[in-house]
Amino acid sequence: MAKILRHFVDDIAKDLSQVFDDRKVTKVSIAHAAIMLGDNIKAQHIKKRSSGAFMTSFDDVTIQISETSGDNLVKRRYFFELPQCIYDFNMDKGIDYIAYSAHPDLKGLRPPIYNQVFTRTTPSSIPRLMMNGYEKPDIKNPYFYRSKEKVYLLGLDCIDPEDIKLEMGLYTTLKPVTEIDLDAPFDFPEETLAILKRQVLDMSRFALLVPQERVNDGADNVNEKGVPTSKISSVNDIKQD
């Protein structure tokens, strides 16, 4: 993995010759493009490989319960909020696992990940689960389903939520540009940096080719200087080879 995002951004800025004071492409815009395009590449990378390199573990996550209904909030149903944005893979595979411990302070117990793992379901599937005694949600057979940023838990109703601690593994996205820190570790697969660099360069070059402002003088194509003259080439163009 690249050490920090700043290395990558500086590299792009240098290649675009945008290192002077009055540069048109700022570091923030390069970082934004890197995150936007990088999320796509990283998601494809995770889907293709069975690897824990980009799984983030969270421990001691507390369960919440609401006494009121609201927007995307179901009354008296256990849930927790996802601690970070995750990839929206098919069948909620952005959540690798969720396990619970009902007595986290007791010593000598097996870690919850050994056996107390939740199974993913959907709200519309719950009636079918209730038809079979073996499949009903209970403490030995708990389920979860996702609703936007909340994850609801089924089967733990007989345990006080304060006694439950969750452990989970999530495939988190790159941090959004609003929380960007150029000196934070850049959680990105090293071997796909070249692809990301090419895509960011293409996008930045396109941004440079767009004129700063257009003058509406009432006639088409009068001011030819305002029209981009350089050809934008496709990365898939065979002629480049």
Added chain:
Amino acid sequence: MNTSHLSYHSVDEILADALLKAGDKNMKYMSKGYYTAQIQRALQKLSFDTFFTEKEQSFELDPSCPQVTMPKGAFNLLEVFAYNGECKPKNGVLVWFKRGFTGNILGRDAWNNDKDFFYPTRSSAPPTDLFFFGVRNGVLHFSDSCKGYSKVRLRFNGLICDPGETPCIPMFFREAVIDFVAKQSLLARIGDEDSPMEMLSRWQYLLNEVKQSMDMPYDGTWDSALYYSKNLDTKLRRDISEYMLRLDY
């Protein structure tokens, strides 16, 4: 073949193999509860195919209403014994099955021979020294002569016990149960409209493999399980029945 009580497998041991065979080792598609239910189904089917498990159970007999409901999972009644005190031969009598006997329900005749080819003549009352019962909708109706006994003991073919924490799956059923669970899981996933399209061909391939392994005549895991269970010596079969009985009660 000979086995000990150590030769039984638990649900987890079966699942460890079945999940790999079903292509769902992380249980992403089906829950553990679903797989346990499939193990139960496999044991149920094996019970019907092999009449493997013989069970016994005692019931109180109410003189005012001498009826007993067949216990859950029982499907083939072998013997009925009415007794007082301890269940010993000297304390009771064998009770015989009488076709068409329905007891005093809804004013019906308690003693009719309408469908009996050998003794078509009806007497006014049943003899007191004959002990018999009839079965109607899973309920055993006992004759008035049985009212002198406070308990009845049923011996029947039943289902192999419900899978729980205790190892209860005989080792010669292991491969058949693994294949059954994998097959049912794959069928369910292929039939699920929400299943990812890119996985369907892979699951279909796995299903064909499992089907061949399970359903092949003579050498398939299912036929092998039937063969093993039918070739047990009687003592071992009774020992296994005893083990199963102790698991249930």
